[in-house]
Amino acid sequence: MPTILEAITGRSSKRSYLPIPLPKEIQEKILNAAAQTPSGANMQPWIVYAITNHEVLTNIGDAIIAKMNEGVAHDQFIQYYPVNWVNPYKKRRIATGVGLYTLMEVDRKDNEKRVKMWHDNFRWFGAQTVFFVFTDKANIEGAQGALIDCGAYMQSILLAAQEFGIDSCPQGSTTEFGKVVADILKTPDNLALLYSIVLGYADKDAKINSYQPQRVTLEESVIFID
Numbered sequence: 001m002p003t004i005l006e007a008i009t010g011r012s013s014k015r016s017y018l019p020i021p022l023p024k025e026i027q028e029k030i031l032n033a034a035a036q037t038p039s040g041a042n043m044q045p046w047i048v049y050a051i052t053n054h055e056v057l058t059n060i061g062d063a064i065i066a067k068m069n070e071g072v073a074h075d076q077f078i079q080y081y082p083v084n085w086v087n088p089y090k091k092r093r094i095a096t097g098v099g100l101y102t103l104m105e106v107d108r109k110d111n112e113k114r115v116k117m118w119h120d121n122f123r124w125f126g127a128q129t130v131f132f133v134f135t136d137k138a139n140i141e142g143a144q145g146a147l148i149d150c151g152a153y154m155q156s157i158l159l160a161a162q163e164f165g166i167d168s169c170p171q172g173s174t175t176e177f178g179k180v181v182a183d184i185l186k187t188p189d190n191l192a193l194l195y196s197i198v199l200g201y202a203d204k205d206a207k208i209n210s211y212q213p214q215r216v217t218l219e220e221s222v223i224f225i226d
């Protein structure tokens with residue numbers, strides 16, 4: 001079993017999965033552990049749709065891809081990525097994308113392949129289980145705290161999954177089409193999709209799963225005041 005540090009440093013996002021569904025019992029264990037995530041005032045602002053139903057996942061993916069094909073850039077509840085990218089974040093974003101496309105030998109100008117790789121998000125990278133994490137709109141009207149809580153909840157899921165040999169990939173790509181997801185799932189009007197997490201058994205032979213983008217040093221991200 002990995003230590004806590006091994007689980008944190010050993011995790012990476014996987015983007016190709018074997019077609020094996022996640023047993024319900026394991027889903028419940030992961031979600032029970034993640035339920036212990038701290039939140040302001042113990043608000044626990046997360047509401048999860050844990051979906052393994054193949055038809056529902058296909059319908060969500062079809063609807064998002066159809067929207068994209070109509071030329072719609074997003075249909076969302078929250079804006080995840082910065083509206084104005086500034087450095088050093090812009091450079092890091094570009095380096096991460098270039099690293100992935102270089103590994104997969106996708107030419108920068110090969111738009112068709114790049115779009116196909118993005119669409120893979122909505123085919124859940126071949127995984128059979130996806131957790132869609134919502135919050136109540138009231139929690140994020142004029143306040144951002146619930147987003148902090150739900151971000152911590154995300155990491156809890158990613159780490160807890162590892163205990164069961166389950167790999168994962170968080171998805172902001174679905175955030176951008178949150179209203180499409182809500183529409184297909186017919187969620188109550190008060191809910192807003194924040195993100196999804198693909199969970200499953202990574203294909204160990206898939207080249208894409210060897211991708212591990214580097215992190216910046218502490219010098220670039222921490223200010224010690226001793």
Ligand SMILES: Cc1cc2nc3c(=O)[nH]c(=O)nc-3n(C[C@H](O)[C@H](O)[C@H](O)COP(=O)(O)O)c2cc1C
Pocket residue numbers: 011012013014015096121169170171172173174195211212213
């Ligand atoms: C909130 C969030 C949204 C993300 N959205 C996507 C996504 O839509 N598609 C994807 O392939 N990866 C997505 N990622 C994965 C990041 O690209 C990845 O975490 C980052 O490059 C660091 O790599 P690692 O997770 O392998 O360590 C997302 C990660 C986070 C935390």
